[in-house]
Amino acid sequence: MYESTTTNLEVVQDSDIRCQRGAKMVSEYAGGSGGRGREVVRVVSDISNALMNEVSKVIIGKQENLRRVTIGILSNGNMLLEDFPGLGKTMLANTFARSLGCKFKRVQFTPDLLPSDIMGTYMYDQQAGEFKLRPGPLFANLLLADEINRAPPKTQAALLEAMEEKQVTIEGITHKLPAPFVTLATQNPIEQEGTYPLPEAQMDRFLMKMSMGYPNRQEEKAILARRKMRGKDDHDVEQITSPKKVVAMQKALEEVHIDPAILSYIVEVVQRSREDHRVITGASPRASQSLFKTGRAAAAIDGRDYVIPDDIKSVALQVVSHRIVLKPEAKIRGITGMHIMRKILNEVPVPVIQ
Numbered sequence: 001m002y003e004s005t006t007t008n009l010e011v012v013q014d015s016d017i018r019c020q021r022g023a024k025m026v027s028e029y030a031g032g033s034g035g036r037g038r039e040v041v042r043v044v045s046d047i048s049n050a051l052m053n054e055v056s057k058v059i060i061g062k063q064e065n066l067r068r069v070t071i072g073i074l075s076n077g078n079m080l081l082e083d084f085p086g087l088g089k090t091m092l093a094n095t096f097a098r099s100l101g102c103k104f105k106r107v108q109f110t111p112d113l114l115p116s117d118i119m120g121t122y123m124y125d126q127q128a129g130e131f132k133l134r135p136g137p138l139f140a141n142l143l144l145a146d147e148i149n150r151a152p153p154k155t156q157a158a159l160l161e162a163m164e165e166k167q168v169t170i171e172g173i174t175h176k177l178p179a180p181f182v183t184l185a186t187q188n189p190i191e192q193e194g195t196y197p198l199p200e201a202q203m204d205r206f207l208m209k210m211s212m213g214y215p216n217r218q219e220e221k222a223i224l225a226r227r228k229m230r231g232k233d234d235h236d237v238e239q240i241t242s243p244k245k246v247v248a249m250q251k252a253l254e255e256v257h258i259d260p261a262i263l264s265y266i267v268e269v270v271q272r273s274r275e276d277h278r279v280i281t282g283a284s285p286r287a288s289q290s291l292f293k294t295g296r297a298a299a300a301i302d303g304r305d306y307v308i309p310d311d312i313k314s315v316a317l318q319v320v321s322h323r324i325v326l327k328p329e330a331k332i333r334g335i336t337g338m339h340i341m342r343k344i345l346n347e348v349p350v351p352v353i354q
Helices: 002-030 037-055 063-074 089-100 115-119 153-165 217-230 245-257 260-275 285-301 307-325 328-332 337-345
Strands: 078-082 104-107 120-127 130-135 142-147 167-170 173-176 182-187 204-208 279-280
Touching: 037 063, 037 089, 037 245, 037 285, 063 089, 063 182, 063 204, 063 285, 089 104, 089 142, 089 182, 115 120, 115 153, 115 167, 120 167, 142 245, 153 182, 204 285, 204 307, 245 285, 260 279, 260 285, 260 307, 260 337, 279 328, 285 307, 307 328, 307 337, 328 337
Parallel strands: 078 182, 078 204, 104 142, 142 182
Antiparallel strands: 120 130, 167 173
């Protein structure tokens, strides 16, 4: 028993040392001073897995979603969480922000929310004798847009610019948002009264759409057991990295090789989403680019500097399904974008990478 405990301690210490060295190497990469190729990708893998392990201390039994959110952050994309209240969506975003060392803001979207409420506005400073910007919650690294479909279209449009362009325009002046900037939006699939459905153009801006799902009996019991052990409602989370290093990790994905056969596979999957007879409009070229980026991120998390077909298949449902617009008769029969994508993934031949 003593030998086993010592071994586990050594593993933990070795992991901490590797993450510290990795953080330094990623910082060097951000500054353009060495640390390329496989070694940089391995560093990204170490930090990413340390991040997921830290968040998993709070979010129990949702390893797939933790991996997807990590992929989304590395891909510098926005994510939509559609699920019922009380399943940990806010806690997921907040815990990731604390582990990343990023500035976190939460906005509860309501029908009377104005664009200036989230972007900010210019206020007159009597002492300085000039108008100064009072930034809104958009000026954060990780934004939780809670119940985004309750906001009116005008406010949704203001968020759209921030999500896509990483900037906001206030009084005709464009302001860059801090890097990294990632939006985690939520919506309730049940309560649709008083909501403004997200248009296809905005849905296409989300890199991924996912759901949390209910915990099983064992996981829910573990949630209660950990709460008893903590003796408080709050969770203690260690900071794993920093905003500057996150940006460097995002840039490091350019070191991940993607074979031309994988590119053809991505194109074939997306093209077939447009050819299905049950579809009005299939996935756009933005979906192809999203698969390209998320495939690279998935490979980097696994410590590989090359993409394999399983990297694409592991994220395709969450990346492409929500971009597919179905015909009314297909909706009546209960067909969803997920059904279309599962069929496509089963039919498209998987390339063999040498």
